[in-house]
Amino acid sequence: MTADDGDGPDAARRMLRVAAGQLGPVGRDEPRSSVVARLIALLDRAADRGVELVAFPELALTTFFPRWYTEELSGHDHYFETEMPGPETKPLFDAAASHGIGFSLGYAELTPDGHRYNTTILVDGAGGEVARFRKVHIPGHEDDEPWRPFQHLERRYFEESDQGFGVWPAFGGLVGMATCNDRRWPETYREMGLQGVELILIGYNTPIHYAPDPGQNALQGFHNALVMQAGAYQNGTWVVGVAKGGTEEGVESLAQSAIIAPSGQIVAQAVTSGDELVVADCDLDWCRHYKETLFDFARYRRPEVYRRITTQKGVEVPPPRHEGAEP
């Protein structure tokens, strides 16, 4: 960096007006047509504000169905999409293209060969598909656990993606995606940071109540911001976190959708837990303030001493030391 590319506006900078299109609850009986109408209403407001890209939440089209157990996986197939766009989502794609607005949208994907993924599609301003991302870190559990007040059966209904974290040239920058629990893992951001990512879109459904350790409930908002702010700063990238929030089928979920700068600062944040548009002008060139200084990876990283990160999955505790022994 040099002193003269500091704070001033510059016509040559790559400015992108981005929105988090937060959703409130989606009821179990709410039809997709209703949800799509809500998404289109957010797009219309985005168009009024000159937004170029709207990030929508994870599993945006239906209620968060992993909170219920079914013996047969196919019992929940009606929550899945077999084509994108399909007849019910086509109006969303058409509305976005008519506005010239790109978007990301999370949905449950059932592939022709029977695989189930927690997927997000990225669509450009002309309605063309840029990429699909399938969730990598699937939280929760596989089997019915009746002791919980509600289930979190993502590991029953979704496969872990082996495709990892891609980054795509789009919207004048380098764009990546992650989904909900992915945002808690620093490897998520780093994989994209190593591809030069400048904007990461992250949809989430985060129940306030965490049954395995309810002491974490009161920290949900803090943890949500902490991991996204750290991921943004440590990789010099913009991050958009967008919730499906509010109380859905009796379960309260975190809202607090936020747009975070490469400095780690939150520059815009939702104040409601309902349908809300959160807008920020993202200067994609601001990433250079971090990528070319403190976090110049090529100069400062030390992958030769990071080997545990890829050679082991779980914890391996070092062997006990004889007290007083030389190290």
Add this chain to the structure above:
Amino acid sequence: MTADDGDGPDAARRMLRVAAGQLGPVGRDEPRSSVVARLIALLDRAADRGVELVAFPELALTTFFPRWYTEELSGHDHYFETEMPGPETKPLFDAAASHGIGFSLGYAELTPDGHRYNTTILVDGAGGEVARFRKVHIPGHEDDEPWRPFQHLERRYFEESDQGFGVWPAFGGLVGMATCNDRRWPETYREMGLQGVELILIGYNTPIHYAPDPGQNALQGFHNALVMQAGAYQNGTWVVGVAKGGTEEGVESLAQSAIIAPSGQIVAQAVTSGDELVVADCDLDWCRHYKETLFDFARYRRPEVYRRITTQKGVEVPPPRHEGAEP
């Protein structure tokens, strides 16, 4: 976790009373004997408060000498230690052992075969050496850069350690170390997290003015807390960050030493920028609240899609995409 190992005190829990022994400035002409007396004064206060382990800062024994250029490296050898303890540091070791207090201490290490490292030693309550850690991520620059108001020549004076981040059984738990800039890199915490670390001791000297991008100056305190809080939470470990703060030889450095819980919460923090003892009771078993739930690595991590982290050092931008092409 089960509901009944939540919040209540329990005689069987591994409680460790830890302190950050923050230092104010150390002048260029201040002799080691004076600094050692200040460290011993902090140890005495620690003993009064029943502290079992004190973390002291990076390069605690001298002024932060990388802010000055010398043509010949040996011109700064008087800032380095050739033995630890040596005649000047032996009184510190003796005082700690007489109190039965362990400590970590950062210093410039010159090895018998002529290598220079930014080193931290961990000493147990009986005065025995547990381990030495040598800084992995060396920030700053190699050559004189007179445009800066002061130099940050760590890359001139110190070699990068190839030993990485160890974790040692000590003080009833699993203890690791990192130094200053290491704390900004998520790989630092993860390497130790994968060894089950429960307490990470981090000394730092962080000038407020960051010459390559002064826009970051006002964010130094925010970034310092952000990276340590995220590292603690994402690995379910206690973190102690301890500064040499205040205005030293005209250069203002961040203080804000802090003790951070496995939740990411700051549980104790310095309020001065001088010599100050910051104390917290660290329940090492609290780590389980994170290590055995959300961050159960063996269950949830996906090392098979983290390969860029160890196979590449710098950024590799994906090739341009044909607009409208299928992903």
